[in-house]
Amino acid sequence: MVDNIQSSTPTGAVKAVKGGPGTFVKGLYIGFATATCGGLVSALVATLKNNPRSRLYVVGTTLNCFILGTGFSITRDVFSKRVFKYPHDDSIESHEKIILSGASAAVVGGTWGAVIGGRRNLLPGLITFGLAGLGGQAVLNAIEASRNQEELNGNKALSIETPEKGGILSRILNSENSPVRKLTAEEYVAKMRDKQLMVDAEIALVDEEIERLTKKLKEENAKNGVESGSA
Numbered sequence: 001m002v003d004n005i006q007s008s009t010p011t012g013a014v015k016a017v018k019g020g021p022g023t024f025v026k027g028l029y030i031g032f033a034t035a036t037c038g039g040l041v042s043a044l045v046a047t048l049k050n051n052p053r054s055r056l057y058v059v060g061t062t063l064n065c066f067i068l069g070t071g072f073s074i075t076r077d078v079f080s081k082r083v084f085k086y087p088h089d090d091s092i093e094s095h096e097k098i099i100l101s102g103a104s105a106a107v108v109g110g111t112w113g114a115v116i117g118g119r120r121n122l123l124p125g126l127i128t129f130g131l132a133g134l135g136g137q138a139v140l141n142a143i144e145a146s147r148n149q150e151e152l153n154g155n156k157a158l159s160i161e162t163p164e165k166g167g168i169l170s171r172i173l174n175s176e177n178s179p180v181r182k183l184t185a186e187e188y189v190a191k192m193r194d195k196q197l198m199v200d201a202e203i204a205l206v207d208e209e210i211e212r213l214t215k216k217l218k219e220e221n222a223k224n225g226v227e228s229g230s231a
Helices: 002-008 009-017 023-049 054-083 095-119 119-161 168-173 187-231
Strands: none
Touching: 002 009, 054 095, 095 119
């Protein structure tokens, strides 16, 4: 039955499940995220400026952010897979990510500028959003590089300076404030040897006491025998 299920499953569906969400779905995720941020910022700005058309302003800004975010994500993913031939974004070099983000932002910004403002907004939108894409990706690359370096340094410090830690119970037992402590194998053997020496010493004392009492008893018996013989 397992073979039948695997044979009846489309190959494209299996690849989609393994590769995560598709280009369009991922673009919608990014669009909703940018729309949420844009809506919150526009609502704050409209409130501070007492804009009489605050609702229209917020709705328009939210819609623009959604379209731009979705378009940027889809365009970038298409460029990544079709132009750069990378199946995953993690395999793209840092400088190529900058070029990819800048080109995608320029295409989306210029296209949307031409749609809402005519051809005269094509070039300004292309330049403005292209520079924003380049700068934003450069900042993200710097943050990612710094984080990776910190993780690398932290892993090196832990591997060199920090000894391996046991479980919670071991750390509690090895604590200085713990009334009991977990013994190592060597410490346990040493304690058993000390106890054995103490037991051997006590046995020797008992043997000496028994020998002393036996000798005393013999002397008393001998003394009593002499007295009875003389009587």
